[in-house]
Amino acid sequence: MDSWRKNPLVFWVLNLSPSAWLIAFFIVPLALVWVLSFGEKRGLLDVAITGTLDNYARALQPLYLEIFWKSIWMAAAATLVCLIAGYPVAFAIAFAPNRWKPYLLLALMVPFWINILIRTYALIAVFRTRGYVNFTLEWIWDQAHSLLAFLGLGGYELIGARFVPLELLYNNFAVSLGIVYAFFPFMVLPLYANIEKLDRSYMEASLDLGAGHWRTFFSVVFPLTWHGALSGVIIVFIPALGAFFIPDLLGGTDSQLIGNVIERQFKAANDWPFGAALSFLLMYATFGALALRAIVAGRKQGLEV
Amino acid sequence: MAEPPAIISVQGVSKRFGGITAVDRVSLDIRQNEFFALLGPSGCGKTTLLRMLAGFETPDEGGVLIDGQDMTDVPPNRRPVNMVFQSYAVFPHMSVFDNVAYGLRVANTPSGEIGERVHEALAMVRLSEQAERKPDQLSGGQRQRVALARALVKRPKVLLLDEPLSALDAKLREAMQLELVRLQHTVGITFIIVTHDQHEALSMANRIAVMEAGQVRQVDGPAQLYEFPGSRFVADFIGKMNLFPARVVDRKGTELMVEVEGLGRLTLPGQAPHLGGPCGVEVPVGQDVGIAVRPEKVHIHSDGVPDGRIALRGRVSEVAYFGDASHVYLRLDSGQVISANIRNETRTSDPSVRAGEVLWCSWDPKDTLILDR
16 A cells, blocks of 8 residues: 555655645745735835835734734634534534435535625625514514504503614624634534544443433533534634635624735735735734644544544 | 342333334343343344333333333433443543543532442452553453443442443453353342343343344243243254254154154154243144254264164264364255264264264254244
8 A cells, every 4th residue: 555655756746746736826825925024015016025024013013913803802702603503513413314414414515505705795685784684573573563462562662663673784793693604514514523423322321320411412522522623613713713705795894804904905005015914923823723723632642633 | 939029121112213123012021130131133122122221212112110110201311220331432531430430420429429439339340450541541341341330330220231242352251251240249230231142141141031023032041041942043043953844743642753854753752831832742733843952962973872862874074173072064864964062071082073974863852842843
């Protein structure tokens, strides 16, 4: 099986194209951006690489740190929601009858066949003032209103004189929800893979020994599937941290995340060096999170990602 | 002697999975302090039955009483039984001590008592030295003993064991069989073991229920089951059996004349029905039956056969050597093959017993079983 390793020619030929791909489309562009982050804007299209650290200094100003902090906080909140909602969904799929499983997984994956932008716009249709959520709420309000009138309580305005639609869009709530919606499957899939692998008899043994379902979850299931949860947390948290069009489309004026700021530097503000510096700070933060995970996972040797 | 009361009473229990009936109207009484085995080939429903006792499966019909209480609506975590799983299910993220303590902590036992009872349980399975180890530092046999201690520390009324020895190697398995019997005597509770291994069931259990296709075929003590199987299935499943199709041709008093295909007429003492066997003395003349004899009851002779024994001549087709015993396969003149187990009582075995030799085999008519066809 490992004979191809022993033949250097085969080894190099096999590795050439992926390496070339990685170098041309990942390492080189990344290096360009990195170099750019030490440059100064000289004109509309002109950037001089002067080795200045001004861009980083500017990126670490309180204004931007605040946005960084808010982005981390929002991404963390969305990740937590994904984690809490992800476990029951992953459980439901793992414990579904075998012939249902492919369909349930498909249902989870099908939205991915539609562009994320379109799906985000669809969320607007759902959450706007005259959107489906408010339509539904209004219908319920109407029913309740008629019922109260029927009971002779119509005059007291117990539920308000008229239906007031909820402001669900263009705020931080909408942004968090959009992030949760976009990245939820990334949480469910690693969780599902781990729960599916988990020997059912561990759960049965816990029940057999007198534990209830909650106790079994926290004492047995979670400790045995936490590395799946960790994988899910990482692959939801990282893209959530860099999200820019979700806050753009669903957020209000105060919902700017670091992804928006970076996007603006490269587009509207046309300040590539500063955008590059912000990008790299974001990347260092991500590396930090990954390193932390590696350390935690490293304690438990032999665990796969 | 009064029968000890039933600790578990299975009453007309059925369980279907999709279109398959895993357990089919089973009724059983398992007595206090009994070592009871559910024995059968894989897929016979024995594990499903055990899981219904533990509460992991709900019967579609019938019910289970444990210590006189109906268990229909009682979830697994509230039943007075504990289980040792086939895979042991020892929690890999907890130490041996924590594994054993788990069931007590769940029940909010005071911590002083937990320490005491866990150490007592670990001493019982001889694992006191390994209390702080993690399961991945233990051997298979040790993991199993952790599972045993973990279940017994809860002081259940009944211990359920699902194929507990199937993952162990032969030598360890034999040691664990003795260990389990010893343990059962020590703790003095009912053990119910599920196994497909007849030797395991015969050597450990006080009583055995033989299951096939979801139904209990026979419930009896080991010796009774082996020497007086009630049906051809049980006879064939437990131990080895030489079986010949036959027909009852005549009856004289308590003796039966049977015409055996290829062997001719034999006169057999009729079995009393209470000794098992559906045929016995009441078998009507003309009935198709099977006659059977265990290989170890068949003797091999190079010359004269003692009087009063059923004797047949054949050519040795194969000799399988097992060290302590050899299985001799004799092809009879009729073409049928009969096997005889001979003990290798001396270091030099009989040179005439080898392939190609013509020999006699014989057995006592009393050792012949009359079974359904």
